[in-house]
Amino acid sequence: DAGVIQSPRHEVTEMGQEVTLRCKPISGHDYLFWYRQTMMRGLELLIYFNNNVPIDDSGMPEDRFSAKMPNASFSTLKIQPSEPRDSAVYFCASSLAGVDTEAFFGQGTRLTVV
Amino acid sequence: AQSVTQLGSHVSVSEGALVLLRCNYSSSVPPYLFWYVQYPNQGLQLLLKYTSAATLVKGINGFEAEFKKSETSFHLTKPSAHMSDAAEYFCAVSLAGTYKYIFGTGTRLKVLA
Numbered sequence: 001d002a003g004v005i006q007s008p009r010h011e012v013t014e015m016g017q018e019v020t021l022r023c024k025p026i027s028g029h030d031y032l033f034w035y036r037q038t039m040m041r042g043l044e045l046l047i048y049f050n051n052n053v054p055i056d057d058s059g060m061p062e063d064r065f066s067a068k069m070p071n072a073s074f075s076t077l078k079i080q081p082s083e084p085r086d087s088a089v090y091f092c093a094s095s096l097a098g099v100d101t102e103a104f105f106g107q108g109t110r111l112t113v114v
Numbered sequence: 115a116q117s118v119t120q121l122g123s124h125v126s127v128s129e130g131a132l133v134l135l136r137c138n139y140s141s142s143v144p145p146y147l148f149w150y151v152q153y154p155n156q157g158l159q160l161l162l163k164y165t166s167a168a169t170l171v172k173g174i175n176g177f178e179a180e181f182k183k184s185e186t187s188f189h190l191t192k193p194s195a196h197m198s199d200a201a202e203y204f205c206a207v208s209l210a211g212t213y214k215y216i217f218g219t220g221t222r223l224k225v226l227a
Contacts, residue, residue: 004157031213033213033215042217042218042219042220043204043217043220045214045215045216048213048214050213055213056212056214091157091158093157093158095213099146099208099212099213100146100163100165100166100208102148102160102163103158103160103215104160105150105157105158105159106157107155107156107157108156108157
């Protein structure tokens with residue numbers, strides 16, 4: 001398997017625009033996670049899915065953020081409208097079932113909102 | 115609530131010296147603990163994990179960590195640092211009964227020639 005695939009790797013957008021980040025998890029993984037990494041706050045869990053169903057979205061910062069997982073092989077994280085403080089690296093990760101299993105991370109999307 | 119604390123945001127060691135990166139956890143139940151490494155412009159990669167089997171856990175690239183319940187610690191060590199070990203290291207705990215991984219703030223390791 002090619003691992004967790006995220007696109008785009010880099011995104012620069014203007015404040016107020018809609019941004020969509022994409023993720024393809026490892027085939028067969030039951031769980032998908034979206035994380036945000038910033039210098040100030042480190043790695044924060046935004047939301048995670050189990051079998052395409054959102055389980056916990058308590059980390060989503062505002063209503064401007066939304067995430068979907070229409071099928072087992074695809075997820076999106078959307079920010080509308082984007083703001084400069086959303087600038088960060090966004091990681092998608094996936095894992096098998098089992099609380100002791102590790103999460104496999106994608107290479108991340110570096111988002112810059114100007 | 116469960117959490118992890120990493121002491122030292124930056125650690126410098128000489129090539130060939132011992133690497134010691136500290137992680138303490140807070141958990142009301144036996145935790146699952148992980149160490150991840152992040153190289154520049156890359157995602158996180160698992161180094162090793164503790165899942166209540168052996169207290170001394172060996173990982174990739176010569177790293178190991180020891181789970182000490184009495185000290186609530188899970189420090190990462192490597193006997194001899196290599197230049198390629200320069201990266202950021204994250205300790206993480208998964209909350210019992212959930213799949214939420216809580217990460218520490220990270221320790222950036224610098225290896226001096």
